[in-house]
Amino acid sequence: MLTCLKGGHVVDPANGIDEVRDIFIKDGKIVDAPAEAGSANETVDCSGMVVMAGAIDIHSHIAGGHVNTARLLLPEWHRAFSARPGETALSKVGWTTKETGLRYAEMGFTTVVEPAMGPQAALHAHLELADIPIIDKATLVVLGNDDMLMSMIRDGESDEAIADYVLWTVDASKALGVKCINAGGSAAFKENVRSYAFDTEVPDYGVSSRQILKTLQKAVTDAGIPHPLHVHCNNLGVPGASADAAEATIRASEGMPLHLAHIQFYGYGIEGRRGFSSKGEELARLINENPDVTVDIGQVMFGQTVTISSDEMRQFAGRAQASPGKSIIMDQEANGGGVVPMNYKEKSFFNALQWAIGLELFLLIEDPSRVFFTTDHPNGAPFTTYPDIFALLMDRNVREKWIEALPKSVKKWTSLPEIEREYTLAEIATMTRAAPAKLLGTRDRGHLGSGATADISVYRPNDDKAKMFGAAAYLFKDGVKVVENGAVVAKPYGRALTLKTHSDAKMGSRLDRYFDEAYGLQSRWFKVEGSALRRETPFREVPCLS
């Protein structure tokens, strides 16, 4: 069946298109206009509307052991924990796999990446992803605090052997890429180290965070994994040390691609009587000067949320700020992690400045293809706050209103009021469609060219950009209409995007022995079998770079 989305304002920066035209869909793909006008079986009137590719979120904690632990820890934020509180801060998130898919789809998102899947939590994460309707999903598997990798580095093993280990892990866990979270930090914390930085050595291994990160960066690049190593730097959130960590990591990219996650949490200086200031301008300048580096923001928005991270050292330290005052911290074979509830308050100088720093970075990083739209859901804010963030980026007047509500002392410490930039629709489409697809190596999406997967979001223009992006007029997933007027009308299941690779048999045999002898575990437990997920097509493979 041929479907025509007729007369919409197509914003497709990947193909240099920003004009009114028709888009045709057949068999789940975008196709060229037919030779014979009017031959479409179905026509959807998009006149006056904005048509973009489905949006892609490259960093949102939507599945896996830590996310599920957060659900366990915070039942009071579920919509129906009790009939009485009604709407609560996180109730809009839904707090279940099903609601995650529905809420993303309503906003016009079609692909979301869970960025922190521990190798041992791979099946758990994929089981959850399989239960998220509509959207496609992908995962990044976490390495960099595991005994195997640190031992290989310490023992001077070859680049090839390390790449084999990385590929085995990606293959077993059905990941799309690799993430490194506070490299060596969790391992050091198990040795009761409380202060750790880029050139600190992990006790008992004698390898530094820098060595771990550089080794993984090279292994990922050598293996042809399209997505660059995805890095959560050291000292997240620590005034002064966080900015130092981000700068050291950016300078260590050394000509190879590197992605730095939730950079907002690293934009903190130590000036002022509170010892907390913005490093947003300096950090943005550094990113502008280093074309190898991409970043996502991790924007903070005000309200109750929960932080979920595999940075065990950071989460342990964050227990002091837990609100409400409870947390779960996990010591596990590699990273471990923690779940700490957080309430970002508009009237707090610190939280308000965090909010401003995120927007400074969004607006001062010049190339929209190197800065990505995230709240680090739910760490900075739930993903359901995205419409408000679109409005803040696209409308200076909206920013002014928000700034007016902040403590007056904040304005002294941020350049945000002076920034005039307003994101255009094309820049929004670059940041949330074209660039993420390129960064992930998922060439079938993020654009509206012929042959692309027919993931298409259609919006009704509105001066209130939060309203515009909060409820898609239409969303098509694989060519099927799944949202109409902001409401879900169909719930097909998407797939997990996985890297098309295979692992070395010798490494497999070695790891069979290693996991058994070292941990008393069977290596097959790390492997995700598609049949376990109970979906007809659980995966779609993405090729490696040649």
Place this chain on the structure above:
Amino acid sequence: MTTAWIDGQPVSSGEAIREAAKLLSMSRLPLVTGRFDDISALREAARVAGFSGGVLDHSDLGRVAPLIEALRDNGIIRISPGEVRRRADRVLVVGADPFAGSEAVFEQIFAVDPDLGAKAKGGQREIVLLGPDEPGRFSEVKGHVRTVGCPADQLGDAIGVLRAGLGGKPFGDGPFEEGAARALAGWLKDAAFAAIVFDATELDAISIESVAGLVSDLNAETRASALPLTAGSVYGAAEGAIWVTGFPLRTAFGRGDPEHDMMLNDGAWLISSGESDARIMLSYDETALDVADVPTILLSTAEEPAGEGARVIFKIGRPGVDHPMVHHEPRFGSFVSTPAEHHGMATNAADILSAIADQLGKAHHSNDEARA
């Protein structure tokens, strides 16, 4: 081979599925319960509960209710067994025999000496058993083992005394001999990495919170972590239910959104009180069940399923034996998939539950069409 019965009469599985869906859809408040060793069955059972407006529970949930309560009210610092094996140089084992039912975890941890950590590796593990007078299963393990006797009903108090001793606060000796509590607290504090292991099905929520508090206090200066043990499948089922419904079971769907209440949605209470007027139950029990109290749909692994009074019966395969299964593996601290031991014709309970859910979904005009 007959695999489905209605009122004791053999029927096709399609007829039984339709009858089951009819029974559930006519019910005022159906109960969806059983053991759910296979997470695949749990995922489908949640759909059945959702489409039928019923309550989802697990027959053993009461065993882990105190742990769930303690975790969500208080939180904890916890550790995986593999990390205890490699890193914990000192292990405090709380209770008479917390590894009963968790023998594989016991073997995993104590078969070797710790080998990670600058201070811990190369030495033998020190183990203190708080509770029993005799080492029991620990008599053969590697490491130095000693016992500190404590009655089972005073374990929570004992942990509280240790916390006081650690914090330098005034305290009575409680179940300890004079000076023993302060010495044991010091022993934990001086560990390279201390682990505190307990059977979470044997302690009440307050005692579990007390263990969590002790671990938290220890981490002010050193490293320590707790390992709660929960033999059986129930904790894994609760984990699975959390992502599907938002809650660790005992969740009702009668008013649309899932609503959780540990007491109101207790399956046993719902049946005994008459609140539930129908039940679908997953049983791996070989013995006959008395299910005459309310109209029941029984999914049973028994060779000759016998549910006294069950309205609809399905014979199902054994997960991990007759068909693959997905389950929570305590040694791994997460979910694993296990292939079938042999290929047979036995039906997977998840498939039957899925078919019933699909049948119910049709009646609800569901657009949840993607289920194959």
